[in-house]
Amino acid sequence: MLQNLCEFWNVCARPQTARGGLGLTLDETYRRLRTIERIAVVLPESSSVVSRWKELVIQYKVQSVQVHDTRLVASMDASGITQLLTLNPVDFRRFAHILIHTPESLLSG
Secondary structure, three states, X not given: OHHXXXXXHHHHHOOOXXXXXXXXXXXXXXXXXXXXXXXXXXXXXXXXXXXXXXXXXXXXXXOOOHHHHHHHHHHHHHHOOOXXXXXXXXXXXXXXXXXXXXXXXXXXX
């Protein structure tokens, strides 16, 4: 999903002095983005994603920046995806139907 690629770019290229920034160069950020595109599918957005997103924000009373995480879950639901790899597992805890993984959980498991 384009949103995820944008957020990835934002965090990677953001200075380390800024909240959550990795401080990577644009070349390194682009190299990592290409790696992700080789191993992951970028999901299209459809009207079913919009419908599911509206259901989820109402069901879970979503506010503020969590609307973006809910959009991701809506896209996953519309595509039949049940597992998510994230650095922010707490942000997705409310969605009990999604199996959440972190890089650490995959490496230690």
